[in-house]
Amino acid sequence: MPGPFAYFIWFVGILCEAAVLVCALKKGAFRRYLLLNLYMAGLIVVELGRYKIVSEFGLSSTQYQYFYYYSDAILTVILYFALSSLYSHVFSEMNAERYVKMGTLLLLGGTALFTYAVVQQSTARFVTHFVVDLSQNLYFVGVVLTYVLWGAILKLRETRTRLIQLVLSLGVYFSLLAANYAIRNLYPSLSHYFIPLVGVFGTFLPLAWAYAFWRLPEEARLAPSRLAVIPR
Numbered sequence: 001m002p003g004p005f006a007y008f009i010w011f012v013g014i015l016c017e018a019a020v021l022v023c024a025l026k027k028g029a030f031r032r033y034l035l036l037n038l039y040m041a042g043l044i045v046v047e048l049g050r051y052k053i054v055s056e057f058g059l060s061s062t063q064y065q066y067f068y069y070y071s072d073a074i075l076t077v078i079l080y081f082a083l084s085s086l087y088s089h090v091f092s093e094m095n096a097e098r099y100v101k102m103g104t105l106l107l108l109g110g111t112a113l114f115t116y117a118v119v120q121q122s123t124a125r126f127v128t129h130f131v132v133d134l135s136q137n138l139y140f141v142g143v144v145l146t147y148v149l150w151g152a153i154l155k156l157r158e159t160r161t162r163l164i165q166l167v168l169s170l171g172v173y174f175s176l177l178a179a180n181y182a183i184r185n186l187y188p189s190l191s192h193y194f195i196p197l198v199g200v201f202g203t204f205l206p207l208a209w210a211y212a213f214w215r216l217p218e219e220a221r222l223a224p225s226r227l228a229v230i231p232r
Helices: 004-026 034-057 062-090 097-119 126-155 161-186 188-215 224-229
Strands: none
Touching: 004 034, 004 188, 034 062, 034 188, 062 097, 062 126, 062 161, 097 126, 126 161, 161 188
């Protein structure tokens, strides 16, 4: 069973995720950033489900392992679409929403096909391997897409403070998870040190998004000169 610290992080994470929904509703940003909020709602449901399974079957049980990896894959796909919605916000003035949606679906399909091609030689637990690898590949795709989006923000001189906060925090979150996955794959013996960090990293994104919704009005703008010096 998880220790007190793990349960504490679990509880804090759920509170932070709920805070995003409350802040978005209070500030009238729920529908505008619908996919981001749906992702947070999904996180809450999944975390509660994981807690129930751990309580009944234990952390090392087959039930928990299957639920964890399959729910993680579903959440990753939702987060991927949430990222695409941020692209739509950035390129809204160019009327490029249709192309963003088309590119999102094509890239998701390409990632799925690539994952299938890699794991098709696995005769045992093919579906499970596919789900796990797809989730990991989407994390890395998310890292690339987030920083491409950040480059577009700089190029287009985007100054909407809330949008910048949402994109940057997502980039940091994707980077942390991708680095965690990479280290665990390269050094499997260290997995028991890095797996608990996923829960700690999980509190960062909802905290950053809750702050963006609560403290940064939609009409707030960042001075172009300040935007130019952020990456340095």
